[in-house]
Amino acid sequence: MDVRQVSRLLNELNIETVIGQNSLEEGREQGENYYKIELNNSFWELTLCKELNDNQKVIKNFPTESSAAKYFYLFELNKYFFNKYIFPFELQNKDINIGEFNCSIEDLKKAFNRLNIKETYYSFTKMNKPHSVYLEGINNTESKINFIGENGKIVFETEALDNWLAYYAFFKFVYYLYLFDEHSKKLISKNEINANFEDEDYAVVLS
Template identity: 35%
Template sequence: MNIKQAAVLLEQEGIRVEATGQSIHVIPVAQDENIYKLEKRDEQWVYLFIQYERNSEGREMIVNTFRDETEAANYFFLVTLQSSYFQKYIFTFKEKNTSLKIGTPSFTMSALQKALSSLQVVHTSFSFFDEEVAPHSIHLKRVSPTECKVQYIGNNKQVVFETIELEDWDAYSAMFDYVYLLALLDQKCKNLAENHQIEEAFSDEDFAIFLTA
């Protein structure tokens, strides 16, 4: 993936971006809105957080660096898409289903199961506790009577990443987010492949970037 392709794919999702051969960033809604920007500097690409709020005159902080345009554009596409999906789908779901109490200490295991069932995602994409893990899935691992970790399982059934120990309700909330995000990116990948818009499938590491952005 290059900058031009990332821009095209994000625009297809309704995400307005400004792109040149040397940089790309999401066009902010407000003039004083903070932005993330990817740009080439010397022989490397840098992913920047640029602060405009609170009368800041564009103060920059380097978040990540990359060796080449392909790696950099791929990262920008994934983290930007995740941010959009989180607002468009996950935040909206939580607003419409406040009775589930996702993200609060009152969020229970039964509420998590109810939330996941309403997403109509296949059960092979997630597993709980002692259930056998499946390739390319999200697993909820019990680590104490009151704490869990959430793991992303790769295509070879290896743990690609896991959260720190979280209180049950917090882990259940993270589990919901990750399962929903995984399903969304899987569908996006399927659409891109069918339309011949990507040459290679995203790797386990790419999915990890997307999930943890």
């Protein structure tokens, strides 16, 4: 991926971008904070820009345009998936308590059933499914979430969270995983990419 391809792909999702000779940044209203990637000497940087005080904070460095552009794309997809799919589902399905203090595992099962997300994407009992999210109970009141990679090993795990917070994070991670899988299939079918994204790429979208 390069900045021009990423800009075009994001624009196709109605995500506004501003492309420069060696930069790509989020479109925004005047006075809004925004993120950008930009070549600085021999490295690319992801930077948070605060317009009101003209302050810039470097978030991450990249050795190549390709790695920076891909990360920016995944970073933007995270926000796009949440705003387009995840948050609207929460609002339209208040009866199953997603994100609420009284959310239960049964509520999570109902949510995934309504979304037609197969059980291959998640587990409540065992860490035995590659490319899935595992909800691990710590005690009666706390749980943590593990993202399992294609090789069956943990890519990342959260800290122990109160159950209702863990359930909400679990719901989002599973839905992100499903959405990114579907999106990746479309990119491959259109020859935008020639191979599946890696576990670390999924971790960016899920985070």
